Amino acid sequence: MLLEIKGLGKTYGTGPTATHAVGDVSFSVDEGEFVCVVGPSGCGKTTLLKCIGGLLRPSAGEVLLRGSPVTGPPERMALVFQEYSRSLMPWMSVRSNVLLPLRHKKLSKRERTSLVEDALGAVGLTRFMDRYPWQLSGGMQQRVAIARALAYQPSILLMDEPFASVDAQTRGDLEDLVLQVRDEFGITILFVTHDIDESVYLSDRVVVLTHSPTEVKELIPVELPKPRDQIATKAEPDFAQLRAHVYRLIKREQDVQGVVAPQAVEVAEAEAAVPPGGTAV
Amino acid sequence: MSPRLYRTLKISAEIAVPILLLVAWQLYTLARDDPKFPTPTTIAGEFQDLFLFSQFDTHVVPSLERIFVGFAIAVVIGVALGIPLGLSRIGRSAAMPHIEYWRAIPPPALLPISIILLHSIGNTQKISFIAFFCIFPVLLNTIDGVRAIEPTLIDTARSYRIPTHERIRRIVFPAALPQIFAGMRTSLALAVIVMVLSEYFSSTDGVGYVLLISKNTFEFKPMWAAILLIGILGYLLNALFLLVERHVLAWHRGWRAATPQ
Numbered sequence: 001m002l003l004e005i006k007g008l009g010k011t012y013g014t015g016p017t018a019t020h021a022v023g024d025v026s027f028s029v030d031e032g033e034f035v036c037v038v039g040p041s042g043c044g045k046t047t048l049l050k051c052i053g054g055l056l057r058p059s060a061g062e063v064l065l066r067g068s069p070v071t072g073p074p075e076r077m078a079l080v081f082q083e084y085s086r087s088l089m090p091w092m093s094v095r096s097n098v099l100l101p102l103r104h105k106k107l108s109k110r111e112r113t114s115l116v117e118d119a120l121g122a123v124g125l126t127r128f129m130d131r132y133p134w135q136l137s138g139g140m141q142q143r144v145a146i147a148r149a150l151a152y153q154p155s156i157l158l159m160d161e162p163f164a165s166v167d168a169q170t171r172g173d174l175e176d177l178v179l180q181v182r183d184e185f186g187i188t189i190l191f192v193t194h195d196i197d198e199s200v201y202l203s204d205r206v207v208v209l210t211h212s213p214t215e216v217k218e219l220i221p222v223e224l225p226k227p228r229d230q231i232a233t234k235a236e237p238d239f240a241q242l243r244a245h246v247y248r249l250i251k252r253e254q255d256v257q258g259v260v261a262p263q264a265v266e267v268a269e270a271e272a273a274v275p276p277g278g279t280a281v
Numbered sequence: 282m283s284p285r286l287y288r289t290l291k292i293s294a295e296i297a298v299p300i301l302l303l304v305a306w307q308l309y310t311l312a313r314d315d316p317k318f319p320t321p322t323t324i325a326g327e328f329q330d331l332f333l334f335s336q337f338d339t340h341v342v343p344s345l346e347r348i349f350v351g352f353a354i355a356v357v358i359g360v361a362l363g364i365p366l367g368l369s370r371i372g373r374s375a376a377m378p379h380i381e382y383w384r385a386i387p388p389p390a391l392l393p394i395s396i397i398l399l400h401s402i403g404n405t406q407k408i409s410f411i412a413f414f415c416i417f418p419v420l421l422n423t424i425d426g427v428r429a430i431e432p433t434l435i436d437t438a439r440s441y442r443i444p445t446h447e448r449i450r451r452i453v454f455p456a457a458l459p460q461i462f463a464g465m466r467t468s469l470a471l472a473v474i475v476m477v478l479s480e481y482f483s484s485t486d487g488v489g490y491v492l493l494i495s496k497n498t499f500e501f502k503p504m505w506a507a508i509l510l511i512g513i514l515g516y517l518l519n520a521l522f523l524l525v526e527r528h529v530l531a532w533h534r535g536w537r538a539a540t541p542q
Contacts (some may be wrong), residue, residue: 055436072439079440086433090536091455100451101441132532134539152441 002188003029003052003156007061009213010047021047023213024061029156029190034182036199037192038246039209040254045192048214049160052190053079065156078149082161084141088133088148094120095129098148119151120144122181139170143177150181156188164194171195172230175202179228196250200242201228208246211253218249317501328506331491341510344476344487347404348518351411352472356465358412359419363461364453366420367427384417388475392482402483411475415468422464426457459533462526469522473515488514 010022021044029035039045050056052063054073063070065077073079078101081087088097098116107115120126123143125136133141142162149157159178163171175198182189193199199206206220222242224233233239303321310320319327332341366372391410399406434456438448480489488507495504527534 050436053440055439073442075442077440079437081433081437083433085540086431087437089434089452089455090540091458091532092451101443103451104442104444104447132535134536 001028002031002033002066003190004064005052005061006064008048008051008058008063009060010044010051010056011059020213022051022058023210023215025209025214025216026061027207027216027219029188031155032186032188034179034189034191034202034204035207036203036205037190037207037209038194038196038199038250039214040211040250041194043209043212043253044214045194045209046160048209049079049158049190049192053077053158055079076153076155078152078154078157080142080145080149080157080159080162082164084138084145084162084165085134088141088144090132090134093130093132094125094136094144097133097144098151101148101152115151115153116147119147122150122184123147123177137170138166139174142166142174146174146178146181150185150187154187156190159189159191161193162191163198171198176228176230178202183227196246197234197243200224200239200246201230201233206242206246208249209253211256217253220246319502319505323502324505324509327502328509331503331506332510340487340491341514343404344480344489345514347407347411347480347487348469348472348476348514351408351476352415352469354408354412355415355468355472356419359416359464359468360423360454360461362416363420363423364427364449364457367424367457368453373424380417380420384421388414388478389482392479395479396483402485407476407479407484407487410479411472414475415472418467418471419461419464422460422467423457426460426464427453429460430456459530462530466519466522466526469518470515473511473518477511 005028006026008022008025009020012019012021025048027035037045037048047056051058052070054063054070054077057071065074068074089100092100095116098119099112102112102115105112117126117129120129123146125140125143125147128136128140133144136144142165145162163174166174178189178191179202181187191199191202200222203222206222208217208220209215210217220242224236224238224242307321310318366376388410391413395406395410395413396402399409430453434452435448438452443452476487477489477492480487481493482489484490484493488510491503491507495501495507
């Protein structure tokens with residue numbers, strides 16, 4: 001077991017006005033597994049991922065990476081954000097952006113260069129190494145973010161709705177890219193998404209969350225044939241069945257949740273994004 | 282209106298208006314025949330005599346030196362203080378009342394004390410005086426620039442465990458740089474003003490000194506020439522600054538153009 005999440009909870013504020021972004025979430029991720037987390041909109045998926053990634057301190061429970069508790073961003077974990085334009089540095093070239101996390105690692109210059117070039121090659125951006133990120137399309141920028149995570153050589157990759165801001169056709173390409181990268185580099189992936197089809201297509205296991213306060217509703221193993229293919233896999237009867245099952249679970253949660261809860265969670269998350277005591281750097 | 286006609290009219294206006302103003306000025310001063318208002322041609326002649334190039338070293342160079350050094354010191358101090366203050370809410374709570382108090386004092390009010398404290402009216406006094414006032418625009422804009430950094434960039438730095446000194450050097454500082462440059466531009470204009478003021482009040486050389494002496498001796502031609510020089514200096518310094526800014530912040534313009542805000 002590579003990653004273990006035990007009874008994770010996150011509450012903003014105290015007393016009667018407290019917002020329970022995450023209630024009680026427990027599941028685990030094995031080495032080499034591709035796990036997708038889906039849930040109704042506003043159920044605190046981003047909060048959950050930030051807690052797992054060590055960016056937020058949970059109010060309850062713990063996260064164990066190879067048995068060690070996660071109290072801050074762990075070394076062998078990399079995070080890919082949804083907003084690529086806000087996570088890539090516009091004053092640096094693509095190459096420098098991918099190099100940035102490697103600068104403080106104990107590596108020789110040659111090792112760093114080869115990691116950067118291999119990662120950019122794996123995502124197909126070798127020709128664009130010396131461009132600026134904002135000169136590239138959205139899909140390409142997200143590929144830079146993925147390359148940056150790959151060069152960092154993590155054991156586990158956390159992805160927070162990474163393809164939500166990208167058009168549907170590019171999304172298909174990026175989904176296949178992630179699968180390819182997983183096979184090539186052998187990393188474990190925890191992938192948060194609101195796209196149900198995507199969650200079934202990519203994963204070995206789907207974690208379905210309830211509405212806020214979030215808990216695990218169901219863990220669904222996905223035993224579709226590999227390698228996955230955008231046309232063949234989606235034509236499988238099992239795909240349709242799994243997809244329908246997940247869809248029904250989420251729909252039921254959304255009906256129960258109503259409209260009030262997601263806005264409360266989003267506001268609480270936004271307010272909590274500026275930690276007290278100033279911009280912690 | 283055809284685009285060609287519009288363009289011709291536009292360029293004509295740009296050239297014609299200043300020329301017309303100059304001609305009107307020349308005619309007016311000729312007619313008025315008042316030593317207090319010399320003609321533009323006289324002023325230009327005096328300008329050449331004074332500053333181009335015989336007295337260039339005597340007056341223009343010291344003034345420029347004071348501006349550059351004072352401005353440079355102000356930028357270094359403003360950024361060095363602004364970055365930690367931008368990052369620390371506690372620091373800001375402690376420092377802001379003092380900053381707001383001192384920045385509100387107009388330069389003339391502190392002229393006498395500056396001279397008394399430093400026992401001199403020489404270069405050090407002038408430069409420190411200029412630097413003092415020029416710190417504030419840079420400092421305040423640096424603080425604002427640091428506070429406005431995109432939170433996702435900070436999250437990225439944290440999740441990749443980038444150490445603090447690297448974060449400040451490669452993320453915080455470049456991210457705040459556009460705002461810092463805005464502050465620097467204000468500071469530069471302020472440096473010219475404060476330089477002239479401090480030289481006019483008391484000095485032994487420089488453009489402001491020319492103003493001072495010509496006032497005391499009722500020589501109006503050097504006074505006008507000095508005014509012309511100050512205007513030209515301000516214009517050229519600003520143009521030079523914009524050139525540097527355009528180069529350093531090229532990435533920022535490209536990014537703003539490409540990213541819907």
